[in-house]
Amino acid sequence: MIKNLVLFLFVFLLQRISEIAHAHGALVLVDNSIMSPVLSQPLELGADIVMHSATKFIAGHSDLMAGILAVKGESLVREIAFLQNAVGTGLAPFDCCLCLRGIKTMALRVEKQQAKGAGSVKSLISLPCFMSHASIPASVREARGLTEDLVRISVGIEDVEDLINDLDYAISSGPK
Structure with a gap:
């Protein structure tokens, strides 16, 4: 099994x-949970079975636990459908509705996450000793490993412009 096409x-x-x-x-099974179907389509690259954590990108709202198998070839579809039915691992109808809701906005959400990530990469530096931890005495900061040259990397849901402004502020207010 090939795990997460992150590289x-x-x-x-x-x-x-x-x-x-x-x-x-041999069959090729790819865990595509981290990349999402928007960013990577392993079936087109030769994989036979691709699994996705629907809990992550597909549903996208942290309100269900589900997995999805995308399969190449009718015989594999029949084999997996038989096992799914025999073991009872099918999703409840409401969970299917939640997945469908997420699929409708998945491309938009992934695109926005990528834009935020790219923006963050350009503006992800903060200097804790001069910003969030500036009020802590220097001796206490140093005892805890917070040296003046410590750089904090922040990537998340923050607005890209806010991160850039924070970086500008950190550079302009830091030691000269």
């Missing part, structure tokens, strides 16, 4: 790995 180069290697696996009669 950029690995996406390109997946096609070759799939060719080798198939030459030896």
Whole structure:
């Protein structure tokens, strides 16, 4: 099983790995939970089965626990459907509705997260000793490992412009 296509180069290697696996009669299963179907489509690169955590990007609202298998080939679909029915792992109708709700906005949410992440990369530095921890005496900060050259990296839901303004403030108000 290939886990999380986070490494950029690995996406390109997946096609070759799939060719080798198939030459030896093996199936290729990819855990695409971190990349999401918006950012990566392993079935197009040769994978036979792709699993997604619907709890993460697909549903997107942290209100259900579900997984999704995307499968290439009718025979695999039949085998997995049989197992799903036999084991009883199908989703309840309401959970399916929650997944559908999330799918409708998934591309937009992932796009926004990517934009926030890219904006954050450009503006992610803060200097705790001169900002959030400035009121703590220097001796206490140093005893706790908060040196003046400590850099804090912040990536999250903050507005990109706020992060840039914070960086500008940190640079202009820091030691000269």
